[in-house]
Amino acid sequence: MRFTSTFLALLDAATSKASCTLTASGGDDSPQFLSAVKACQTVTIPKSTTLNIATRLNMTGLSDKHISLQGTLRFNPDIPYWTGNAFFIPFQTQVTFWLLGGKNIVMDGGGTLDGVGQPWYDAFAGNSTLLRPIILTVFQATDVLIENINMINSPEWHNLVNEGKNVVYNKINIHAVSNSSHFASNTDGWNVYRSDNVVISNSVIVNGDDCVAFKPNATNVLVTDLDCTGSHGISVGSLGQFPGVFDIVENVLAINIKMTNAQNGARIKAWAGPNVGGGIVKNITFQNFIESKVDNPVIIDQCYMTNATACSQFPSNTFIQDVWFNNITGTSTGSTVASLSCSPDGRCSDINVNNLQLSPPSGAAKYTCQNLNITGNAASLFPACIST
Ligand SMILES: *[C@@H]1O[C@H](CO)[C@@H](O)[C@H](O)[C@H]1NC(C)=O
Ligand SMILES: *[C@@H]1O[C@H](CO)[C@@H](O)[C@H](O)[C@H]1NC(C)=O
Ligand SMILES: *[C@@H]1O[C@H](CO)[C@@H](O)[C@H](O)[C@H]1NC(C)=O
Ligand SMILES: *[C@@H]1O[C@H](CO)[C@@H](O)[C@H](O)[C@H]1NC(C)=O
Ligand SMILES: *[C@@H]1O[C@H](CO)[C@@H](O)[C@H](O)[C@H]1NC(C)=O
Ligand SMILES: *[C@@H]1O[C@H](CO)[C@@H](O)[C@H](O)[C@H]1NC(C)=O
Ligand SMILES: *[C@@H]1O[C@H](CO)[C@@H](O)[C@H](O)[C@H]1NC(C)=O
Ligand SMILES: *[C@@H]1O[C@H](CO)[C@@H](O)[C@H](O)[C@H]1NC(C)=O
Numbered sequence: 001m002r003f004t005s006t007f008l009a010l011l012d013a014a015t016s017k018a019s020c021t022l023t024a025s026g027g028d029d030s031p032q033f034l035s036a037v038k039a040c041q042t043v044t045i046p047k048s049t050t051l052n053i054a055t056r057l058n059m060t061g062l063s064d065k066h067i068s069l070q071g072t073l074r075f076n077p078d079i080p081y082w083t084g085n086a087f088f089i090p091f092q093t094q095v096t097f098w099l100l101g102g103k104n105i106v107m108d109g110g111g112t113l114d115g116v117g118q119p120w121y122d123a124f125a126g127n128s129t130l131l132r133p134i135i136l137t138v139f140q141a142t143d144v145l146i147e148n149i150n151m152i153n154s155p156e157w158h159n160l161v162n163e164g165k166n167v168v169y170n171k172i173n174i175h176a177v178s179n180s181s182h183f184a185s186n187t188d189g190w191n192v193y194r195s196d197n198v199v200i201s202n203s204v205i206v207n208g209d210d211c212v213a214f215k216p217n218a219t220n221v222l223v224t225d226l227d228c229t230g231s232h233g234i235s236v237g238s239l240g241q242f243p244g245v246f247d248i249v250e251n252v253l254a255i256n257i258k259m260t261n262a263q264n265g266a267r268i269k270a271w272a273g274p275n276v277g278g279g280i281v282k283n284i285t286f287q288n289f290i291e292s293k294v295d296n297p298v299i300i301d302q303c304y305m306t307n308a309t310a311c312s313q314f315p316s317n318t319f320i321q322d323v324w325f326n327n328i329t330g331t332s333t334g335s336t337v338a339s340l341s342c343s344p345d346g347r348c349s350d351i352n353v354n355n356l357q358l359s360p361p362s363g364a365a366k367y368t369c370q371n372l373n374i375t376g377n378a379a380s381l382f383p384a385c386i387s388t
Helices: 005-013 030-039 079-085 118-126 308-313
Strands: 042-045 050-053 057-069 072-075 087-089 094-108 112-114 133-152 159-175 190-193 195-206 212-214 218-229 234-239 246-271 278-304 317-332 336-341 348-359 366-370
Touching: 030 042, 030 050, 030 057, 057 133, 079 118, 087 133, 190 195, 190 218, 212 218, 212 246, 218 234, 234 278, 246 317, 278 308, 278 348, 317 336, 336 348
Parallel strands: 042 057, 050 072, 057 094, 072 112, 094 133, 112 133, 133 159, 159 190, 159 195, 190 212, 195 218, 212 234, 218 246, 234 246, 246 278, 278 317, 278 336, 317 348, 336 366
Antiparallel strands: 087 094
């Protein structure tokens, strides 16, 4: 799927309804934004305009819409209002300001989604059960392009793709850094859930949690040309957490990634232990990563949140197959540069490492592994894997 200027021109011309341009009302601008998107093919928020989004945005079931966001949507940090009014998303007990769904939707224009996260980060520090909204949830949508948009200071995740198909994010600039002693936690760049054929490209992310995370039933995802700073990396999972639920992550390519000052570089994590779920992680490639000061540059953890005894007794039911770590270079913060840790009983297969050039701040690089056979031209960097 490609959105060309011709496509956009046709989209604009195909409608009988006029384009609409919004100006700030001085009060809550959500109602006028909602009705404009319902009534008009193209909705423009001009460069000098900041709309005050003080009530939730249900924009589901749209078709053929173009939101030209040149100015700003500012999400009013009225915590008592959003508590109880933000849309609830059952997966991982999330809430969101905005559901955007339907067919053939474009949002572009160089403007900004401002989540005004600071008061949320500060409130969360004193109340760990506070649900903080995701800025934008692409919800039950097909053929969506979000391009050339800034997203700043989300209270929580910046983006969730929830039951989407053919969704492209291009040239997105994400920035969330707290100015108080309270960290901007859980400010993931993207989470992809129950979605197929998703592209995330040419973007810069400075945040406090995963840069991109592939959650249950993310399939055919391309992540390319990202520059991530301060994050928890490009992560598959965590998967297999909930009893009775089967999680699939398949056909993922993460390529040309710069990862700086991060907790993880390329990561796969799956639960083990009693009373968890299961699933399959298959055909995942992490390629051309340049990492700088990363705690865990290359990591598989198939005993996630599970102690060694429990992991031996109850190996993960989330099988991991056909994984490539190719051309991963740079530096770690500690001595371990790569850790491939699988559950016992052959739960990982066809795990490949090629052209790894990773160095610790001092001393020899440490490579660790358990319960798998490693292949590829960098396999010899690993000692014989421990069996548990
Ligand atoms: C959003 O609006 C649609 C269509 O008007 C409605 O069917 C749906 O229930 C609303 N969703 C929520 C979560 O309120
Ligand atoms: C913490 O946040 C929850 C959820 O928003 C809310 O119900 C609760 O009252 C808050 N607790 C305190 C002590 O503010
Ligand atoms: C912290 O301050 C900087 C500089 O004013 C600003 O760009 C950034 O958005 C602020 N962060 C938050 C979370 O408000
Ligand atoms: C993932 O897809 C499989 C196969 O369609 C389905 O059985 C499973 O319930 C889905 N899991 C989730 C978390 O949606
Ligand atoms: C593996 O995933 C890649 C990238 O998403 C895809 O191009 C390729 O076709 C997949 N291979 C198989 C055998 O499905
Ligand atoms: C390895 O990755 C680096 C950094 O992305 C890239 O410049 C280089 O071309 C890659 N090497 C190969 C052989 O693909
Ligand atoms: C390991 O986890 C199991 C199951 O969750 C728990 O019962 C056990 O006490 C834990 N053992 C240790 C040493 O923490
Ligand atoms: C490693 O490969 C050997 C030979 O194919 C196989 O017997 C063994 O089960 C494999 N070990 C693991 C941990 O997968």
